[in-house]
Amino acid sequence: MEELIHVEHLVKEFPVRLGIFERALKGDKKPVVHAVDDVSFSIGKGEVLGLAGESGSGKSTTGRLILRLLDPTSGSVLYGGKDLAKVHVKEMHLMRPKMQVVFQDPNGSLSPRMTVGEAITQPLDIHGLLEPGERKDAVLNLMEKVGLSPAPFLYQKYPHQVSGGQCQRVVIARALITKPDFLVADEPIAMADVSVRALIMELLKDLKDEFSMTYLFITHDLATAKYLCDRIAVMYLGRIVEIGAKGDLFKHPHHPYTKALLQAVPIPDPSKRRTSEVVRGEIPSAINPPSGCHFHPRCPFAKPVCSEARPPLKDMGGGHFSACILD
Ligand SMILES: Nc1ncnc2c1ncn2[C@@H]1O[C@H](COP(=O)(O)OP(=O)(O)O)[C@@H](O)[C@H]1O
Numbered sequence: 373m374e375e376l377i378h379v380e381h382l383v384k385e386f387p388v389r390l391g392i393f394e395r396a397l398k399g400d401k402k403p404v405v406h407a408v409d410d411v412s413f414s415i416g417k418g419e420v421l422g423l424a425g426e427s428g429s430g431k432s433t434t435g436r437l438i439l440r441l442l443d444p445t446s447g448s449v450l451y452g453g454k455d456l457a458k459v460h461v462k463e464m465h466l467m468r469p470k471m472q473v474v475f476q477d478p479n480g481s482l483s484p485r486m487t488v489g490e491a492i493t494q495p496l497d498i499h500g501l502l503e504p505g506e507r508k509d510a511v512l513n514l515m516e517k518v519g520l521s522p523a524p525f526l527y528q529k530y531p532h533q534v535s536g537g538q539c540q541r542v543v544i545a546r547a548l549i550t551k552p553d554f555l556v557a558d559e560p561i562a563m564a565d566v567s568v569r570a571l572i573m574e575l576l577k578d579l580k581d582e583f584s585m586t587y588l589f590i591t592h593d594l595a596t597a598k599y600l601c602d603r604i605a606v607m608y609l610g611r612i613v614e615i616g617a618k619g620d621l622f623k624h625p626h627h628p629y630t631k632a633l634l635q636a637v638p639i640p641d642p643s644k645r646r647t648s649e650v651v652r653g654e655i656p657s658a659i660n661p662p663s664g665c666h667f668h669p670r671c672p673f674a675k676p677v678c679s680e681a682r683p684p685l686k687d688m689g690g691g692h693f694s695a696c697i698l699d
């Protein structure tokens with residue numbers, strides 16, 4: 373499969389702001405948050421890669437780095453073979469509309485003073501796409517496609533006059549109006565009511581096929597990734613601990629963290645409900661992550677060797693990789 377996105381040794385550290393006393397205590401050594409810690413993967417054209425893991429594992433930061441909404445501390449992102457760090461400002465301006473993002477909170481992404489129609493039209497205005505006279509028809513057309521119907525009626529409404537589910541559709545329409553090749557969907561259903569989640573997922577799937585888009589689908593639970601994704605990468609404290617085709621990962625998970633996350637996936641039959649705790653303890657701080665395998669303090673199988681060195685991603689065959697030295 374032809375690659376659209378290629379991420380190599382991506383690192384993002386955020387400086388930590390300290391108070392005057394903490395600074396005096398720590399001396400010159402400036403602490404950082406290790407949000408993304410040497411991550412490499414690629415996404416094929418037309419593929420959906422799921423990025424799963426608990427909150428704080430670095431998923432959103434990875435998404436922002438790929439879209440160049442953030443500059444990496446080191447490492448590179450290739451988009452269609454082009455290194456985004458080396459792309460000229462003018463060319464980047466042309467590439468921007470081709471790479472879009474949908475965030476989890478539709479209310480945070482929509483201005484209360486803009487009508488639905490204005491919000492969806494805005495990216496066309498910003499990027500100077502289509503003739504001004506053609507924009508309204510294009511917006512109305514897309515609104516119908518994403519289920520904002522009747523479009524002429526909803527076009528004039530303000531965000532507070534439509535439902536939460538409709539707001540999320542507006543955000544999706546606004547991301548799609550520029551006809552992107554690549555979409556980062558950052559927990560797009562996390563804030564939605566249970567009743568609209570399935571509808572939004574279905575919509576994302578239909579739109580992907582219709583517009584032949586490539587997705588990075590970010591989620592904190594593996595159950596949602598199962599529906600839409602071709603491959604899944606599991607992230608823990610800034611690192612990918614396992615990556616593979618969806619079927620392989622669900623049927624033969626290798627990494628103890630993936631296994632723990634899979635235990636959290638709800639089982640429909642109540643008589644078979646598991647009682648064990650999902651993952652013991654809390655995700656440690658990304659300022660001082662544990663040595664060796666980041667997961668070892670919470671891992672039920674941990675041995676002393678696990679705290680010694682970072683385990684490499686080992687090839688399990690068929691494009692399936694896992695970073696556990698005990699495997
Ligand atoms: N702008 C920022 N400044 C400082 N720390 C940040 C910033 N953005 C994210 N972080 C930290 O980086 C880590 C990863 O965050 P994030 O990428 O949002 O994870 P996720 O999306 O998986 O929940 C967290 O510890 C978070 O607190």
Ligand SMILES: [Mg+2]
Nearest residue numbers: 431432433558
């Ligand atoms: Mg996030």
